[in-house]
Amino acid sequence: MRTVTSSVPVKNGVIPMVSVKTAADIPKGKILECMEAIHTAAVQAPVHLGDIILADIAGTGVDLVATKTVGRR
Numbered sequence: 001m002r003t004v005t006s007s008v009p010v011k012n013g014v015i016p017m018v019s020v021k022t023a024a025d026i027p028k029g030k031i032l033e034c035m036e037a038i039h040t041a042a043v044q045a046p047v048h049l050g051d052i053i054l055a056d057i058a059g060t061g062v063d064l065v066a067t068k069t070v071g072r073r
Contacts, residue, residue: 001025005067006038008053013045013070020053021067026060033058045072 003025007017026034034057041054047070054064 002028002031004031004034004038004064006035008038009042010047010070011042011044012072013047014073015070018043018047018053018070019067020064022057022060023063023065026058026062030058030060034060034064038064045070 003022005019005021007019010016010018020038022034037054037057041064043053047066049066049069051066052063053066056062057064
């Protein structure tokens with residue numbers, strides 16, 4: 001089991017990316033699927049700490065959440 005961290009592009013944000021992580025550990029065998037889903041994601045600003053970026057990522061039952069706030073430009 002592992003926590004996955006990464007970043008996702010933010011459209012119209014004051015910064016171009018927002019950091020994200022899984023809300024709980026996921027099975028190690030699902031990490032590749034999780035990363036593939038993350039690489040296809042993009043969000044619209046504003047983004048708030050704790051916002052769900054992807055729900056039930058890779059069928060794990062775990063959400064991908066923002067770990068910082070990004071305002072709209």
